[in-house]
Amino acid sequence: MTNKTYDKLFEPVTIGAWNLKTRTAMAPMTRCFADDQTGVVGEDVVEYYRKRAADGIGLIITEGVVISPRGKGNPGVPGIYSPAQIEAWKKVTEAVHGEGGTIIAQIWHVGRVTHHELAGGLPPQAPSAIQAEGVVPRFRKPYDVPEEMTTGDIQEVIAQYAQAAKNAIEAGFDGVEIHGAHGYLIDQFNSDVSNHRTDKYGGDLAGRLTFMKEVLRAVIDAIGADRTLIRFSALKMDNPDYMWEDPEAAIQTFIAAFHEVGVTMIHPSTMNFTQVIADNKTLHQLVRKHWKGIIVGVGSLDAETAEKAIEEGTIDVAAFGRPLIANPDFLHRIHHDEPLVTYDAKQHLVTLR
Template sequence: MSQISKETNTWGYLKDGLESKLFEPIKIGAWNLRSRIAMAPLTRTFADDQTGVVGDDIVEYYRKRAADGVGLIISEGTVISPRGKGYPGVPGIYSDEQIKGWKKVTEAVHKEGGTMIAQIWHVGRLSHHELAGNLPPQAPSIIPAEGLVSRFRKPYDVPEEMTLEDINEVINQYAQAAKNAIAAGFDGVEIHGAHGYLIDQFNSDITNHRTDKYGGDLNQRLTFMKEVIKAVIAAIGTDRTMIRFSAHKADIPNYMWEDPEMAIRTFVKAFKEAGATMIHPSIMHFDRVLANGKTMHQLVRKYWDGVIIGVGTLNPEMANQAIEEGIIDVAAFGRPLISNPDFIHRLKNGKKIVEYDVKKHLNTLI
């Protein structure tokens, strides 16, 4: 794979042939996408902190990206229950008021010809009781995370180990969140199974020390994830369901599987058993070699012939090459779409991409 350029002006032009891939339409699942460019899920924390309802600023934020021609918009992480919340100001998808708020967003996106799915999310142990309805965070085992809750600056609470009844309730909450997303006008959902949040906590031996059917070796630890996927697919269909997974963890950023190829092979086996057909492997750097000279997405493609969304500090050349080689089907961009509402227009017309500036853009919606 080509290396990620650190030069801003690399984003200022497209070489011959790039348009034929990045900007061509594609059908994946139930979705007819206008381009192979996706907007990655980006936590923005602009919802009402008390109600989890999105407002008109969020409507306009997503409308602009749809008007620009983004093929698939994946929403910011949207929690499935009050106890699933781990940051102030994140939206929810479990109340009627939240559904009504999101409906304004999806109507605006659809008017611009866009396709949008909701990323449904439960943070598990990465929370604090003041955020999670004054209840302890839920987790597979009583193992607290180290550090401070992001954007809240208080230490992570000691979580409560989920009972079998709790597990069944949360699986049902994922399924209901998927139904609520469809009721809100979303075209489908992405299950957030990555980055050290609840599903990934079940997947990891760092956070899962259970001795029942939800614990054990990696194959067995993936049981909770498979049950969530099956429940969501039963609720809205596999052609409207995507699953995101990763080794990366928000609280342990340098973590990597001991044997990446074995782990990926085991995950892919689980996805197939659960009936998934679209997956979103997440890694910080798309061209990082993990094992046997292959990147994460190359290893995934080795075992998976379904749809793959590629992400990881991509630039246009790298994304186009990966699509041409059949490694990914759609390329997801994150921070450039925060700082550039007209990202695709800029790419097509050779205009410089505004670099993401955390001080300028973290607390701003444009």
Template sequence: MNQLLTKIFEPVTIGAWNLRTRTAMAPMTRSFAENETGVVNDLIVEYYRKRAQDGIGLIITEGVVISPRAKGNPGVPGLYTQEQIDGWKKVTEAVHAEGGTIIAQIWHVGRASHHEIAGGLPPQAPSPIAAEGKVSRFGKPFDVPEEMTENDIAQVVNQYKQAARNAIEAGFDGVEIHGAHGYLIDQFNSDTSNKRTDRYGGDLKERLTFMKEVLNAIIDEVGADRTLIRFSAFKIDQPTYMWEDPEEAIKIFIEAFKETGVKMIHPSTMEFTKPIAKGATLHELVRRHWDGVIVGVGGFDPKTAEAALERGIIDVAAIGRPLIANPDYLKKIKQDEELVEYEAKQHLAQLV
């Protein structure tokens, strides 16, 4: 028995969720769904059921798109048709039967797509600037997006709100808004992808307007105690991107979060222990200015997760790839057993 890990196994209440442990399953794109319909299948049901059996506190699903045009990868699930809602009901029922808590990460990729994936239409974005690189699992370069009108923006905000409503109908315990990694919300937030001159453009505070509208709509629909938002500097097409003044940028983000009344945030980085400014990590800087709930992520091992929880930098530690390779991750670290190394080419049957 591993006597050094205690904090990670504590139960905790965050928002409306009574979690069995201070752990979360990080959202990870798996592309398991039926490509044409975006409906999840029995493989996905078992995938999430097994992580719930292990005692993971909060399961955050892979990104679930809010419309056909929000899609950026083949095989990603949706949450905008009744068939998709009914498919997710099987997942939430399985997780709840194991005593787990599960929320849907609702997602619009914006410009990080291609018209052949996004329903035959050009991708949507704040400005008509193509992302750098190629579409994951598809291989073609990102399309030049169509600049969204204010009517388009209002429509997409409503699509987020409807997806949150659909998530509750599907039995989810709440939602996470994917506002990170260079996808649509983050494209509005970023000075490299948002060159607008209307109220959705300008300095960082002004560029966060779209994010705040989405947050307000979803909180109005499901409540602040069932809403989590993920944000980051990191972008899939600009992996080295960093805010010019990280602490000042974080303060502006947090001011925006406080304006909306959101209580739970999920700062995202690839390396949790890497300093980004003045010797401080992303999560340390966030904690300086935010006394609400923080879900931390960024390549945790059991020791770094335990230390971050002990110091109070985060309230919940989100685990990613180790949970793909080890459905019984918590059991193994509790018993001090060796973990299976994650390998990207592992067969799907090994991952369930």
């Protein structure tokens, strides 16, 4: 592509309740810079998000924000369940809004991929008592064997999602993204690898999506469909090679569930936006084949690929991850055709602020 103006990428757009300055989003990325004991974010996080809003990013999706102490899966992740956490987030949202930006909280429960020392001394929660393989990132201890959730546990966690969404609005967020991807709790219910239940929350894929649907209904009832985004994926952080046996059929089943509960905005997630997964189509192309609503696209995107995907109508908003860690002025750089700083995990882990 020779077009360096990126007319579509820099175009304002309204999705749901959000009037975005550009068709760009900051992808949610776990940073682990909250106080480890309290889950409260500090001034460094305020400035981190303010800079990206000042650059013109249309929609900022925060790092995963846990809905309960038991939902925590990494040291230093923030929460949105205590008054102190809500108050701290207010500074972030005020700073972003002061730059004319839009920011939503990604609400998160990691389910089985944690350790009791992180989850308040309690065993991890999961649809079935099946241990994940591997070790907890940044903690380096093996995942614990989880406790199979009772129907009462399930209802309690659904209520925690709804309360987290209400807390996010109280903290000044413009809405939430429900993290239903990457092998975390909702995706553990969705997956035949981690869900061996025989009640209404198990069975075939349509049955396994019941928990996700109930979470979506509760959050939509709490804050509205126009402020609710759902992220879903075949990708699992503890099983990176996993793929649905029939990707198009799985996508159709997910989309039927989204229609059933009134979802209007979705965020299909992949590590490689251009990877063909079925019928000579990428994940987002398959989703667009069956979904007429809003799609936020993500997957190691660059500006040219994003511009083309928006032009073609495959996605409505393009989400960028690592380039925005390395380049707080990412949009300024691509708009002026200036070179980008290359993301380096060791360097930017400490300098991203």
